Amino acid sequence: MSSSAALFYVFAAFTIVCAAGVAFSRNIVHSAFALLGALFGVAAIYVFLAADFVAGAQFLIYIGGILVLILFAVMLTHRIADVAVSNRAAGRPAALAVVGAAAWILGRAIVATRWPVAAALSDAPTTHAIGDGFLGPYVLPFELASFVLLAVLVGAIVVSRKELRG
Amino acid sequence: MPGVPLEHVLFVGLVLFALGLYTVLTRRNAIGILMGIELLLNAANIDYVAFARYSGTPTDGQIFAIFVIMLAAAEAAVGLAIVLGIYRNFESIDVDATHSLRH
Numbered sequence: 647m648s649s650s651a652a653l654f655y656v657f658a659a660f661t662i663v664c665a666a667g668v669a670f671s672r673n674i675v676h677s678a679f680a681l682l683g684a685l686f687g688v689a690a691i692y693v694f695l696a697a698d699f700v701a702g703a704q705f706l707i708y709i710g711g712i713l714v715l716i717l718f719a720v721m722l723t724h725r726i727a728d729v730a731v732s733n734r735a736a737g738r739p740a741a742l743a744v745v746g747a748a749a750w751i752l753g754r755a756i757v758a759t760r761w762p763v764a765a766a767l768s769d770a771p772t773t774h775a776i777g778d779g780f781l782g783p784y785v786l787p788f789e790l791a792s793f794v795l796l797a798v799l800v801g802a803i804v805v806s807r808k809e810l811r812g
Numbered sequence: 813m814p815g816v817p818l819e820h821v822l823f824v825g826l827v828l829f830a831l832g833l834y835t836v837l838t839r840r841n842a843i844g845i846l847m848g849i850e851l852l853l854n855a856a857n858i859d860y861v862a863f864a865r866y867s868g869t870p871t872d873g874q875i876f877a878i879f880v881i882m883l884a885a886a887e888a889a890v891g892l893a894i895v896l897g898i899y900r901n902f903e904s905i906d907v908d909a910t911h912s913l914r915h
Contacts (some may be wrong), residue, residue: 651815658824665831668847669838681847684828688854691824694816695865700857700877707881712850712888719843719892723899727872749830756822763818764868776878784875791882798886807899808891809842 654694661687678713678720685709699773821862828855842895842905846888853884 664687667680685708692701780788828851837860857877864873899905 648815655820658820661824662827662831665828665851668851669831669835674841674844677844677847679852685849685854687814688828688858691821691858692861695821695861696870697865697874700852700861700874700881703878703881707885708850708854709822711885712879713890715892716843716847716850723843738838741834744837745830745834748833751846752826752829753823755814761818761866763866767865767868768870772870773906774876776857776875779871779875787879791879792818795882795886797828802889802893805890806896 650694652692657687657690657694661691674720678717682709682713682717685713695773696769697765698771699776817865822859825855825862828852828858828906840906840908842898842907842910843892845907846891846895849887849891850884852867853880856880 661684664680664683668677668684671677671680685704689701689704689709692704766769832848832851832855835851836845837848839845839848857880860873860877860880861870864870864877867873890909895905898910904910
């Protein structure tokens, strides 16, 4: 096994351990910081899959944006230190049954399918091609995405502001 | 990346998906549920990028992954704004406590 493949498995294990921390931690703050580790591990996996731009976007948007938002929300809602209040879990056996069934079906699909794999895998950077794609065949979804983001920003402000009465 | 078959990458995505689904199903805290949704989206994204890489034409799958990341940011912004609104009205972000649309 080459050293890069071994490193991939190290990062994959790190990601899974952190995701398990998100799922099973009894403290919501611990969950949030475990999510930081999981998102970092996913960014590392993108690097191993030769997706340099996606890895950068993962760092900037997920870790720099979404995780900070989540931490803000955790800190703004009080009594978070109280485990019984902050991260109560319910319906564990039923959830385990559903998750087990879904994971079994997906695992069978992964094993049973003969995935077509290209003979030669390219490690070339893809940023240039992604930029061409956004301004070429994907220009309409790209513009719609910017419109969605504007609507989301306005909507988030409207939803979260304090109502002025009188 | 020599030596790592596609199936192993897909299994990483599968485990992330299972943990995210478990988080969404068991948490009673709205922010915890949002964290589970982030895990689910990341699992889907890993599969997008993995299929893109192993198919030999990486651009399209990576563009979809970037759209998913962007929509996840939108979802997190609106979701957390709603969570803060719920918290102001109900003094709680337990999803079982929010059984009505107004207080």
